[in-house]
Amino acid sequence: MGRFAVISMTDKAADRVREIMATRESAQGIRLGVKKGGCAGMEYTVDLVTDPNPKDDHIERDGAHVYVAPEAALFLFGTEMDFERTALRTGFTFRNPNQSSACGCGESVELKPADLKALAEARAGA
Numbered sequence: 001m002g003r004f005a006v007i008s009m010t011d012k013a014a015d016r017v018r019e020i021m022a023t024r025e026s027a028q029g030i031r032l033g034v035k036k037g038g039c040a041g042m043e044y045t046v047d048l049v050t051d052p053n054p055k056d057d058h059i060e061r062d063g064a065h066v067y068v069a070p071e072a073a074l075f076l077f078g079t080e081m082d083f084e085r086t087a088l089r090t091g092f093t094f095r096n097p098n099q100s101s102a103c104g105c106g107e108s109v110e111l112k113p114a115d116l117k118a119l120a121e122a123r124a125g126a
Contacts, residue, residue, distance in 0.1 A: 006057040006068045007032070007079045013092060016083040017064035026050040029065025032081070033072040042075070044094055074098075077118070 033045040056067035
């Protein structure tokens with residue numbers, strides 16, 4: 001069994017993370033989090049990582065490094081991160097099983113925490 005991963009990344013998401021890392025000399029990857037805000041209650045945050053936090057969950061795919069903030073892991077557990085370019089938006093997208101609803105603009109979501117027991121068991125089995 002492979003290493004435990006809070007989230008998974010598509011090829012397109014990994015490509016974009018590598019592009020971001022290549023444009024910033026000190027970039028170690030990106031960090032995903034969630035914050036309160038928007039019309040549906042929570043928003044995803046994506047920040048550049050130059051100094052990884054050892055408490056973060058770390059996901060790596062083909063040289064693309066994504067860190068997940070500990071306080072966000074429960075809300076992001078099982079999420080697939082993708083990247084899309086459309087006429088209306090360019091950015092990361094998240095297929096999140098913990099999402100109960102989203103606003104019309106797609107910028108904010110309502111998230112319920114994953115089962116803490118399932119997350120702990122998945123981490124322990126890794």
